[in-house]
Amino acid sequence: MTGWQQTPATAVLILADGTRLEGYGLGAVGHAAGEVCFNTAMTGYQEVLTDPSYAGQIITFTFPHIGNVGTNDDDIETVNMAALSGVRGVVLKADITNPSNYRAAEKLDAWLKKRNIIGIAGIDTRALTALIREKGMPNGVIVHEPTGQFDEGSIAAELNAFPGLEGLDLAKEVTTAQTYHWDQTSWQWNVGYGTLENPEFHVVAIDYGAKRNILRCLADQGAKVTVVPATASADDILAHNPDAVFLSNGPGDPAETGTYAVPTIQKLMETGKPMFGICLGHQLMGLALGGKTSKMHQGHHGANHPVKDLTTGKVEITSMNHGFAVDADSLPAGVTQTHVSLFDGSNAGLAVDGKPIFSVQYHPEASPGPQDSHYLFTRFLNQVRKQKGLPEKAEYIAPGAAA
Numbered sequence: 001m002t003g004w005q006q007t008p009a010t011a012v013l014i015l016a017d018g019t020r021l022e023g024y025g026l027g028a029v030g031h032a033a034g035e036v037c038f039n040t041a042m043t044g045y046q047e048v049l050t051d052p053s054y055a056g057q058i059i060t061f062t063f064p065h066i067g068n069v070g071t072n073d074d075d076i077e078t079v080n081m082a083a084l085s086g087v088r089g090v091v092l093k094a095d096i097t098n099p100s101n102y103r104a105a106e107k108l109d110a111w112l113k114k115r116n117i118i119g120i121a122g123i124d125t126r127a128l129t130a131l132i133r134e135k136g137m138p139n140g141v142i143v144h145e146p147t148g149q150f151d152e153g154s155i156a157a158e159l160n161a162f163p164g165l166e167g168l169d170l171a172k173e174v175t176t177a178q179t180y181h182w183d184q185t186s187w188q189w190n191v192g193y194g195t196l197e198n199p200e201f202h203v204v205a206i207d208y209g210a211k212r213n214i215l216r217c218l219a220d221q222g223a224k225v226t227v228v229p230a231t232a233s234a235d236d237i238l239a240h241n242p243d244a245v246f247l248s249n250g251p252g253d254p255a256e257t258g259t260y261a262v263p264t265i266q267k268l269m270e271t272g273k274p275m276f277g278i279c280l281g282h283q284l285m286g287l288a289l290g291g292k293t294s295k296m297h298q299g300h301h302g303a304n305h306p307v308k309d310l311t312t313g314k315v316e317i318t319s320m321n322h323g324f325a326v327d328a329d330s331l332p333a334g335v336t337q338t339h340v341s342l343f344d345g346s347n348a349g350l351a352v353d354g355k356p357i358f359s360v361q362y363h364p365e366a367s368p369g370p371q372d373s374h375y376l377f378t379r380f381l382n383q384v385r386k387q388k389g390l391p392e393k394a395e396y397i398a399p400g401a402a403a
């Protein structure tokens with residue numbers, strides 16, 4: 001039976017303004033509060049649902065058919081398996097069908113249940129998206145109760161207790177507990193310049209909620225990657241003697257994570273080592289340089305976001321997932337805005353003039369273009385090549401061409 005025909009409803013999504021949307025429960029049973037956002041990607045739901053940057057959020061997919069290709073063990077993005085359930089809930093239009101794909105190992109419904117993610121189907125996701133666009137991302141509670149007997153009191157209490165994402169440092173909840181070396185050997189699908197056996201460079205990646213494909217892309221450039229916890233000090237990081245430092249994506253409010261991350265990043269900037277940041281890493285870099293971040297109205301979540309690289313004039317189709325942004329006007333002299341979103345003109349990248357330090361708001365490791373933005377990893381490691389007196393690589397390489 002499809003969700004919108006089911007009576008009584010076994011799931012409900014309640015928004016802070018009182019909006020009540022009833023549907024068909026999926027995945028885990030229970031209730032969870034979070035910020036309700038929408039994601040416009042037509043593919044990649046498993047990568048989205050395992051991206052630690054979604055911690056504290058309930059995701060509405062605008063694409064109506066989610067789950068068609070099932071789930072597998074390869075398309076998981078979080079590196080820290082303990083942080084797999086950062087997403088609070090998933091809101092769908094259609095019921096999840098049986099998977100039809102040779103890679104499918106498990107139906108999405110069962111997969112959600114195992115990871116304690118609550119789902120609701122049978123929702124008019126177009127109407128919900130229109131509401132979010134008009135009013136901004138609301139706080140909400142998603143409930144799955146197979147009996148249809150909702151405990152309204154505890155649902156209301158849960159909604160009231162959720163403070164919203166502003167002011168929340170969630171990076172410390174999803175970061176790795178221990179320092180480790182990224183092992184590329186089981187992830188060889190994207191091998192390019194280097195091999196793990198013979199790395200040319202050493203990059204320390206600060207894990208604020210890192211995605212696997214970022215680490216793959218760094219290793220793909222010939223880097224040994226050492227991943228350190230979000231709270232690692234500059235001294236801890238420099239003790240690894242890195243050639244360069246990477247700042248990862250991650251959930252929550254950058255200003256709050258910045259209370260401990262910014263002083264560390266500022267110290268690392270003084271070393272002259274190349275630095276590259278993605279998404280939360282970009283926002284933290286903006287803060288470390290004296291800029292400001294603020295909450296967006298509806299955020300950017302999808303895989304079709306055009307971004308212009310102002311340094312080359314090229315447009316990239318990018319993947320985005322952020323609800324905060326660097327305020328371009330707040331960037332001090334000596335810091336250049338390098339990329340802008342062509343959807344709303346918001347800041348999408350920055351670089352420090354004359355220094356090997358830059359960052360982007362979007363996700364070059366995600367491949368909607370499919371490889372439009374991969375050049376940024378080459379741009380980053382070229383800074384290291386330059387410092388080591390090695391020949392630089394071409395930034396753009398046609399897919400399939402020899403490196």
Ligand SMILES: NC(=O)CC[C@H](N)C(=O)O
Nearest residue numbers: 053250279280322323324
């Ligand atoms: N993907 C990310 O790194 C997200 C950054 C930040 N948490 C935001 O929502 O803007």
